[in-house]
Each structure stands twice: as C-alpha cells, then as structure tokens.
Amino acid sequence: MDEQRTGETGGSMTAELLGAPTVEAFMVTDDGVFPNNRKLPLLVYRKVLNPDTPDLTSQVQSLFAGNRWGNAWVDAIYDFHHYHSTAHEVLAICQGQARVQFGGMDGIILTLSAGDVVVIPAGVAHKSVGNEGDFVVVGAYPQGQNYDMCSGKHEERPETDKNIVAVPLPESDPLYGANGPLREHWRA
DSSP, X not given: OXXXXXXXXXXXXXXHHBOOOOEEEEEEOOOSSOXXXXXXXXXXXXXXXXXXXXXXXXXXXXXXXXXXXXXXXEEOOXXXXXXXXXXXXXXXXXXXXXXXEESSTTSEEEEEETTOEEEEOTTOOEEEEEEEEEEEEEEEEETTOOOOOBOOOGGGTTHHHHHHHHOOOOSSBTTTBTTSHHHHHOOO
C-alpha cells in the first residue's frame, strides 16, 4: 500500500489528494458567551490537501463521504460568530485564504490556506474575519450528527452545554479514516 494513501476511500485519487498530516491542536474553552469545548481540541491539519488536484471540491466531498462525514456543503465561512451544539464539523480549504476566529470575540485567529483542513469540536465558535482570492471551503459533519445553529445568546444555555457533552466522537477521521490523527487527539 502506498504510504501516503491512508484514507479509506482508496485508489490513486487519495494518494494524489492527501499528504502526511501535520496536526496543530488548540484548546478553546468557555469564554462566558460561547461554550466552546473543554474536552476536545480544535485540530488544524496544515497543507494536507493538494490544492492542485483537479476538481478538488468534489474530491474532498467524496473523501469525506467515504470516511463517514456527510451533509457536505461548498461555500465560504459565515462572517459572524456561530457554533453547533449537536455536531462536530470539518472545514477543508479548497481555494484561497481566510482568517478565521475560533472561540468568540477574544478567541484565536488563524490564517487558513488552500490545502488546510480544520476539525471543529461541537461548541467551538467560529467566524471568518476576512478572505483573500476566490475563497472556497467544503464543510461536513460526522454521519448521524445533525447540526444546529447557535449564536451565543444567553438563552441558548444551559441546553447547548448539555448538547455538547452528549455529542459522540466521530467513527473516523474525515480524511484518513479509522486510523487517522483525529482518534489520537480526541479521546472519550
């Protein structure tokens, strides 16, 4: 087996699409407005996708689906703070570059470029604070998880806090399948 082909969708597509993962982990905790996630880190896989892959957005959607992450969409990232209390989310940057804030108004700001992938635990607030180029992202959610849309309103809690702790871990890494780095960083 080709050493770069670690995804479960297989074939030469995966070997050409994916590189070896370099994962950055960030703990993003409750800021009083946004619950964020006290147990699971935000994960950034840097330069893991080959941005020169033909029809990258479709290839990423297929890869996600093959690894049991569905309900995929292609668009940009909202420019307002929001989070999902009932699902984790993956964002694959397929084109352009964006600065994205995670954790709320005082949260971290990361520059994400074509080829980067972010796995966002349930509860972690995120918003775009600016795009460059023709910015395109593919998003998806673990199979069986339906996302809600929360905005940090006081009345959302404590219900969203209960939801977040009840969200199960995904069955597999969105890019690398059952043996991917997600399982190393996210443990029950």
